[in-house]
Amino acid sequence: MNGTVTGTGKNAGPTHPVIVVGSGPTGLLLAGDLAAADVPVLLLERRPHKISNLSRAFGVHARTLEQLDARGLADDLLATGSTITRLRLFRRLSLDLSTLPSRFPFLLITPQYEVERLLERRARDLGVEFLFENEVVGLRQDDNGVDLDVRGPDGTVVTRRAAYVVGADGHRSAVRQAVGQPFPGVSVIKSLLLADVRLAERPESVLTVNGAGDAFAMIASFGDGWYRVMGWNRRHEVPDDAPLDLEEVREVTRRALGTDYGMHDARWLSRFHSDERQAPEYRVGRVFLAGDAAHIHSPAGGQGMNTGLQDAANLSWKLAAVIKGQAPATFLDTYQTERHPVGKAVLRSSGGLVRLARAQNPALRAVRALVTAAVNAARPAQTKALAQISGIGFTYPAPRGAHRLTGTRVPDVELAGGRRLYEALRGGRFVLITPRSLEEPYESRDDREDLPAVEHWASDRRTTVLVRPDGYVAWASDNADTTAIERGLTSRFS
Numbered sequence: 001m002n003g004t005v006t007g008t009g010k011n012a013g014p015t016h017p018v019i020v021v022g023s024g025p026t027g028l029l030l031a032g033d034l035a036a037a038d039v040p041v042l043l044l045e046r047r048p049h050k051i052s053n054l055s056r057a058f059g060v061h062a063r064t065l066e067q068l069d070a071r072g073l074a075d076d077l078l079a080t081g082s083t084i085t086r087l088r089l090f091r092r093l094s095l096d097l098s099t100l101p102s103r104f105p106f107l108l109i110t111p112q113y114e115v116e117r118l119l120e121r122r123a124r125d126l127g128v129e130f131l132f133e134n135e136v137v138g139l140r141q142d143d144n145g146v147d148l149d150v151r152g153p154d155g156t157v158v159t160r161r162a163a164y165v166v167g168a169d170g171h172r173s174a175v176r177q178a179v180g181q182p183f184p185g186v187s188v189i190k191s192l193l194l195a196d197v198r199l200a201e202r203p204e205s206v207l208t209v210n211g212a213g214d215a216f217a218m219i220a221s222f223g224d225g226w227y228r229v230m231g232w233n234r235r236h237e238v239p240d241d242a243p244l245d246l247e248e249v250r251e252v253t254r255r256a257l258g259t260d261y262g263m264h265d266a267r268w269l270s271r272f273h274s275d276e277r278q279a280p281e282y283r284v285g286r287v288f289l290a291g292d293a294a295h296i297h298s299p300a301g302g303q304g305m306n307t308g309l310q311d312a313a314n315l316s317w318k319l320a321a322v323i324k325g326q327a328p329a330t331f332l333d334t335y336q337t338e339r340h341p342v343g344k345a346v347l348r349s350s351g352g353l354v355r356l357a358r359a360q361n362p363a364l365r366a367v368r369a370l371v372t373a374a375v376n377a378a379r380p381a382q383t384k385a386l387a388q389i390s391g392i393g394f395t396y397p398a399p400r401g402a403h404r405l406t407g408t409r410v411p412d413v414e415l416a417g418g419r420r421l422y423e424a425l426r427g428g429r430f431v432l433i434t435p436r437s438l439e440e441p442y443e444s445r446d447d448r449e450d451l452p453a454v455e456h457w458a459s460d461r462r463t464t465v466l467v468r469p470d471g472y473v474a475w476a477s478d479n480a481d482t483t484a485i486e487r488g489l490t491s492r493f494s
């Protein structure tokens with residue numbers, strides 16, 4: 001793989017097809033996908049190289065595990081944590097994840113650094129060029145490319161040029177600020193406590209959550225002897241940099257859960273506040289925003305890292321197709337039309353959960369009781385809540401008159417020959433699933449390698465479905481012949 005291409009812009013230096021800024025989970029997945037598609041990619045990270053053991057996210061949802069499965073990483077990640085099949089919220093609300101129509105009907109509890117470790121290993125194996133201690137401090141773009149001012153370890157600033165830049169540089173994103181995108185929103189929780197600790201007594205379940213009076217606490221087991229504690233005390237809201245000791249975490253936990261389980265040996269203690277914010281535009285010319293750089297939400301529902309990984313999975317194959325000349329640059333606008341509404345929906349649902357959890361006035365408590373009763377009692381309400389939390393329920397807009405499946409997530413169906421769809425997606429290509437009776441539609445074409453991989457249903461299903469590399473339906477037909485398939489193929493980048 002060639003590391004650079006000759007620039008066509010006003011700068012004389014070499015131009016990278018893509019520079020990704022930030023090696024958090026979002027940047028790592030995206031850079032790995034591009035490299036897997038043979039697109040040379042440079043990843044800039046301002047930190048020194050070290051995977052932190054200070055985990056932030058600890059919940060990996062079903063749709064994220066499906067995306068990782070499509071990259072051959074899900075089973076390795078599963079081995080690092082514990083799974084839970086039931087979520088209990090507000091004492092009485094119970095969500096049964098085991099009913100999820102997914103190969104992963106649960107929530108995986110594992111520290112964020114395990115996700116990053118696997119994604120970094122994959123990105124390195126695929127040839128991503130990493131530059132640590134390289135901080136983006138400025139950005140300008142023109143019709144042909146983007147210039148990034150990058151400060152290296154010795155303080156010198158050099159300009160690097162790319163055809164496209166992805167800002168996956170977290171909630172304070174320098175890239176977002178440089179392209180002039182605001183980050184409107186509000187602070188939802190002013191003062192949360194966080195600790196990674198060991199416990200003398202084991203809680204009954206992998207995830208224990210409760211609120212009592214003015215206190216709220218949650219304990220999640222990572223499965224390796226370490227536990228994540230998150231707490232909140234309405235009567236003691238202080239700035240993030242106020243000193244914090246383990247005794248304060250113990251006290252909040254005792255008030256909310258009745259016991260602190262003999263908490264000891266904190267390896268991490270931190271305060272943080274939680275905001276809800278979203279950039280209005282995820283694409284500004286040749287620059288894209290993904291993950292926390294584009295949206296941040298309350299920790300309720302554990303959606304931040306999961307949503308960022310889905311952003312990356314949505315953008316990577318589109319960028320690769322445009323860079324390889326298979327798709328027009330306008331196709332990249334679908335990143336905004338598909339991912340911005342999802343970010344907005346996640347903001348709304350996670351914010352709603354926090355507001356209900358903190359409910360003090362009688363009216364809001366009554367709403368909480370109603371929501372709890374409705375979701376517990378009605379199967380459709382349970383299914384909807386589960387689909388949203390797990391990420392499997394999100395769909396993308398379909399063109400007018402399109403087949404009803406267009407834009408929906410494809411489950412991990414069985415294919416002829418004993419393969420699963422998410423194994424077939426590991427090639428990073430579209431997959432065309434046809435009835436077994438249909439002949440190979442383009443066996444003799446020279447550009448076969450750039451066309452979707454062809455598979456057949458294991459069952460006698462008649463629908464032909466064109467699956468995008470990110471596992472959503474690009475096109476479908478109930479009675480496709482070769483001509484219809486040809487039309488479907490042409491529409492896949494529109």
Ligand SMILES: Cc1cc2nc3c(=O)[nH]c(=O)nc-3n(C[C@H](O)[C@H](O)[C@H](O)COP(=O)(O)OP(=O)(O)OC[C@H]3O[C@@H](n4cnc5c(N)ncnc54)[C@H](O)[C@@H]3O)c2cc1C
Nearest residue numbers: 022024025026046057058059136170291292302304305306
């Ligand atoms: C306490 C807590 C609990 C959470 N729990 C969950 C959970 O259960 N589930 C969940 O899905 N999410 C959770 N989240 C959110 C999750 O941690 C984030 O959403 C996730 O880390 C976002 O990933 P990212 O790659 O977009 O950004 P980040 O992880 O923030 O990575 C951005 C990277 O960019 C680098 N960078 C920044 N500026 C520059 C620059 N100018 N130049 C070069 N590099 C730069 C940074 O050093 C960093 O490495 C939690 C967050 C917190 C704080």
